[in-house]
Each structure stands twice: as structure tokens, then as C-alpha cells.
Amino acid sequence: MIPSPFNFVPNAANVMTMHLLDRLNNHIVDAKGNHVEYATVPRKISYMDDYGLLSGEDRKSLIAGDRFYFNSQHFEGRCLLFIDDVKITGTHQNKLVDLMRKQQLENKTFFLYFARYTGDRPNIESELNFAAVKSIKDLNRIVVEPNHHMTARTIKYILSADPDELYNDFLRFRSYRYLETLYFNCLNEGYYKIQKYQANIDIIRNVANAMKEKRHASPR
Incomplete structure (x- = not known):
């Protein structure tokens, strides 16, 4: 089972x-079958545009510049x-x-x-994508949901916010753990290389560091 490349x-x-x-394997194992394995197709994204705003032709042009790694030996003969x-x-x-x-794989394949x-x-x-998010304030009620997952789209939305609104309306309400994860994800996705994101990444780092210092300075 393979998610969309990221x-x-x-x-x-x-x-x-x-x-x-999780749920499919629960049923399969209960039926004495072999579990479904998880796999990924690593992808190096070549653009920072909002994919959801693009036309079909623009999407095709952008994705042509991405690099995908498909482990043909691992997938050979498997149902995908x-x-x-x-x-x-x-x-x-x-x-x-x-x-x-191109890799001459003729697997039985399903796109779900x-x-x-x-x-x-x-x-x-x-x-x-943004039906429920009209401003950075709207993220506050979303990120506190028990099943919330931080995604690249969320991070890019945060990095595109007005710097003053970013702190006043969002960052100051977040935990140190959230801010640390957010900051490291910015680095690991390579967003620090994008000039328009750099100011907000610095703000996130500074707020996280200030919160960390405050925690260490608090009496135990």
C-alpha cells in the first residue's frame, strides 16, 4: 500500500x-491472511507553488521537474x-x-x-483545501484536534502568513513541542531556502527558543 509520493x-x-x-490488516489477519505491507515512493519536489491552484497543463509541467524513486526490485511481482x-x-x-x-513493471495495480x-x-x-481556513486564526481550532496531523500544506500556509499575525494570532498559543516540530519540518522540507519564508521561519525559531529558555528558567 503506497500513499501519494511526498x-x-x-x-x-x-x-x-x-x-x-491498520484497519485492512486487522481484517486480513483475522481471516488468517497475509498482511498488506506499507511502502513509499520518495519524491524530490522541484516547486513551491500551491498545486491546488494550477490548471491541468501547469500541473503536468511542474511535476515533470520532480524526481521520483521507484524501487522496482522491491515492487516486482506485487499487487500495488x-x-x-x-x-x-x-x-x-x-x-x-x-x-x-519505463521500469517495465507490469504489476497488478489499483489507484484508490x-x-x-x-x-x-x-x-x-x-x-x-482552504474551505475552513480563511486566516491564520482559523488554524488554532484545527491544530488542537486530537487527530490533527501537520502536513506540508499547513506549514506553507503558516509560513505565508503576515509576520505580526503569525505571532499574535497563532504562535503564542502553541506549545514548545509543536513549535519545535514546526521549525524542524521547515528545515527538513528545505523551506529555509525560500526567501519569502525566511522571515517567518526566523520568528518560529525565536519563539521556540524563547519558550525553551523560559521553561529552563522556571523553578522546579
Whole structure:
């Protein structure tokens, strides 16, 4: 079972994949079958644009610059289940199919989606992604949900916020552990190389360090 390819921070498709994998294996093992294995297709993303805003042709052009690693020896002869949250244009699926064809893999393959869009407005994906988030304030009620998962889209939204609003409306309400995770994810995704993100990354680091120092200075 393979989620939509990602770089370092798991995407929404990976969260869905783990949920499905746990429950599917529970049923399979109860039925005395062999469990489904988890695998990934590592991906080096070549762009920082909001993919959900793009047309079908723009998506195809951008993803052409990405690097995917497909372990053909590991996957050879296996039934492959690719999991994604929504199919808008099919660009990711087409990329994976092309990659398998180039490596001469003829596996039995299924692409499974939570939803499929059949209209002609690919940028509707962005509307869906941000339907419940109109400002950085809106993230406060989302990130405290017990089952919240930090994704690359969330991080980029945080890094795109107005610096003053970022601190006053969001960061000052977060725990040190959250801020530390957020900061390290910014580094591991390579966002520190993007000029428009650098100021907010510095703010996140400074707030996290200040909170850490305050914790250490507190009497025990």
C-alpha cells in the first residue's frame, strides 16, 4: 500500500493510507491472511507553488521537474495499491504509471481515492483545501484536534502568513513541542531556502527558543 509520493513531511494521503492499512490488516489477519505491507515512493519536489491552484497543463509541467524513486526490485511481482485523497486531473497517477512503464513493471495495480472530481476547474482543489481556513486564526481550532496531523500544506500556509499575525494570532498559543516540530519540518522540507519564508521561519525559531529558555528558567 503506497500513499501519494511526498518529500519529508507526510501528506494527507499518507495519513489516509495509515488509517486504511491498520484497519485492512486487522481484517486480513483475522481471516488468517497475509498482511498488506506499507511502502513509499520518495519524491524530490522541484516547486513551491500551491498545486491546488494550477490548471491541468501547469500541473503536468511542474511535476515533470520532480524526481521520483521507484524501487522496482522491491515492487516486482506485487499487487500495488496507490492511495490518494482526491483525484482532480490524474497528473500524479499518470506520472506513476509512466514511471512503472519505463521500469517495465507490469504489476497488478489499483489507484484508490477518497473522492474524484469530474468537473473542468482543477483549481477547485484549492477551494476545498482552504474551505475552513480563511486566516491564520482559523488554524488554532484545527491544530488542537486530537487527530490533527501537520502536513506540508499547513506549514506553507503558516509560513505565508503576515509576520505580526503569525505571532499574535497563532504562535503564542502553541506549545514548545509543536513549535519545535514546526521549525524542524521547515528545515527538513528545505523551506529555509525560500526567501519569502525566511522571515517567518526566523520568528518560529525565536519563539521556540524563547519558550525553551523560559521553561529552563522556571523553578522546579
